Amino acid sequence: MFILGGSASNGLDASVARLLNAKFGRVSVTNFPDGEMKVRMPDGYDGGDVVIVQSTYPPQDRNLFELILMADYFREVERSITAVVPYLGYARQDKSFIAGEAVSINTVLNMMAKAGVKNLITVNPHKIDSLKHFDGGVAVVNAVHSLTGLVKTELKKPLVMAPDIGGLELAKKAASEIGCEYTYIEKKRDNSGNVSIVKTHGGDFEGKDVVIFDDIISTGGTIDLAARFAYGEGAKTVSAAAVHLVMAQGAHERMAKAKVTRIFGTNTIPCAGAQVIDISAEIASSVEELLKGLHQGKL
């Protein structure tokens, strides 16, 4: 097995290779004067399975195309290719919310399969069902256990909160691992991306260290809304925990204004200003299992 790191692997490539005692090299990426990308494979590849580690966090399009170039290189030389994509970008556009919108996740999965990716490993994708569209083996790493391990040691009187119905299962699992209560709110997002609360579901917030669990923090709008609600209900402190810390468009500032005291996450995406847990061991186990023939992962 050869672990091939992309430029957006946030160090997970080297850690996974170390844990698996596998050969490792990182692709070299340069640009032509007009901005087009050129990738060159590292020395040291001597045949066998290739495991590419590359997230597709911002800039998503470049990181995705780099992944496609790497995969297609090895498809041409007829190697078995596994792609480890810790953060799978474009996963939130999993349907046409408005008529005419392209379903981006399907396109991304099609591109990977066409480029020769036979197996895909990702971490807490936005909706696991959307991966059914991938024409190959799939394994999903669930980072919630690691994330709750981090959160548990930091909060005295925790209350877990899901900021929308889609995050409820994640919040339930987190609350059961932490050993505390959970609650949730329901939100809606308008066409401009603004979020508002449509329904709340009670919960004893008074004096609690509320931790809002979500799969992803992007603009921070969802956490902002949930944090203000939690403080309004009597929370003592409010923290946010998410597997993928995209932190786009001033998310840190926005969450600071909403008095979110701590941010917890994983290292699927580089993120300053957060407490982050390394999930390379979970990814390494998944690679090992998948290559042994277990081609189906479950959350």
Ligand code: R5P
């Ligand atoms: C939505 O369904 C997701 O689970 C997240 O709640 C959402 O993507 C977060 O985005 P933002 O931080 O921009 O509100």
